[in-house]
Amino acid sequence: MIRLKEFSNVEVCLHSLDSLGVTCFFGCEDQEFLLTKDSNIRYVRMQHEQAAVHAADGFARATGKPGVILLTTASGITNSITGIATAYSDSVPLVIITGQIQNNLLHSNQEAFHELNTSGLTMAITKHTLKISTIEGIRDALKNALTIATNGRPGPVLLELTSHPDMHAPQNQSLVRSQTKRQSHEHSVKMAKCLIESAKKPVIFIGGGVIASGASDFLREVVQHTRIPVVSSFLGIGSMEAKNPLYLGMLGMHGTFAANKAVHHCDLLISIGVRFSDRVTGRISGFSPASKKIHVDIDPAEINKIIHVDLPIVGMQKSFYFH
Structure with missing residues (x-):
């Protein structure tokens, strides 16, 4: 489980997104759970994870900015596959945040996350997967995810909060291509x-x-x-x-x-x-x-x-x- 210091994971996520210029994100959590936090970010709550991903997809297409989605349950990942695949095919920048966002509230769901190979499920339909195991690394990981999602050919990036620090993100060929510098032809x-x-x-x-x-x-x-x-x-x-x-x-x-x-x-x-x-x-x-x-x-x-x-x-x- 991610250790807490002065703030909860969700507070760090919200403050980090706010400081990185994100103005809106999508998810399925109760509004009271997120909107009571000290943040200027607009939260759009949907009734289903697939709808949340499609909504973020539409936001990204309309604004040119990455759509951000918060998925806090293992079933949320499986429900979101169609939306992520659509964004990947159409080169739409998304950042999907998954995992243990708030320790006490979602503790009972942690085992389900461990049993589900999230990165394996999404590897073929994402540009890159980032895994972090410490609360201190959330902001830098979010910054990297937003950059990767928009650089080169745009596409979805998965940011997974995990309690296994020794697990490394698989780096597929799409990431290598996205980091390739423009060359003269x-x-x-x-x-x-x-x-x-x-x-x-x-x-x-x-x-x-x-x-x-x-x-x-x-x-x-x-x-x-x-x-x-x-x-x-x-x-x-x-x-x-x-x-x-x-x-x-x-x-x-x-x-x-x-x-x-x-x-x-x-x-x-x-x-x-x-x-x-x-x-x-x-x-x-x-x-x-x-x-x-x-x-x-x-x-x-x-x-x-x-x-x-x-x-x-x-x-x-x-x-x-x-x-």
Whole structure:
């Protein structure tokens, strides 16, 4: 059990979040349990853990700041899996705080936490897991979690309070990728420039990565300058003005005729911040069959994952537009 000094775990968590600039967090605990604390943070109580994670997901999408969730029961972890997986797939920054938050109130639940392999359950759908066993380490762990959640490709980070100090967090490949510094890809960008200049029917395909990287304004400048038509995934909607005549709409089974026709017949497909979901591609062999393909993404794991591309560019979308 986490030892207490002057404050309880929940007080330290609240003061730490407040000092780190967090203005709102979500959970399922009684309001009286949290709102009586001396903190300026707004607490939004939901009736189910899955709803709490989805609410934090929506907060992060709307504000661009990490959504923070407090889960204090073992069943809360299992209930939250769908929401965490959604945030991971859509690159939404979340920080999920789990474990023994307040000693006396939740003491009876500690054994359930020990029996449940929380990090094992969530490893495939989180960027990183942080484990802490002392109350003094809560603030630094929260700071690291908020940073990891937003750096590189955004995603969910699990912060687990545990009574086992010898347990170390598994560091998966996503964390290594998120800590990779931006590198120059001048040669790849020059090759992309040559492909674009020689193409007769190029199309730009944009996804949620354009919005997540704050590159929408740069995209519009590029489109205005090059006059290349644009299609988007569902998550890419909003990057281009709907009234722009060069925006052909959403691609895929629920997309527009113009967008699907343009991608099918283009000779160069420039994909930026997309993950080629099955609702976009349909049958893989029939997806833009005659085109050369450029794929720009911050996560190298997305390159050639579903669609084979001729020119991969790993990095922030902004760095590509600057050239």
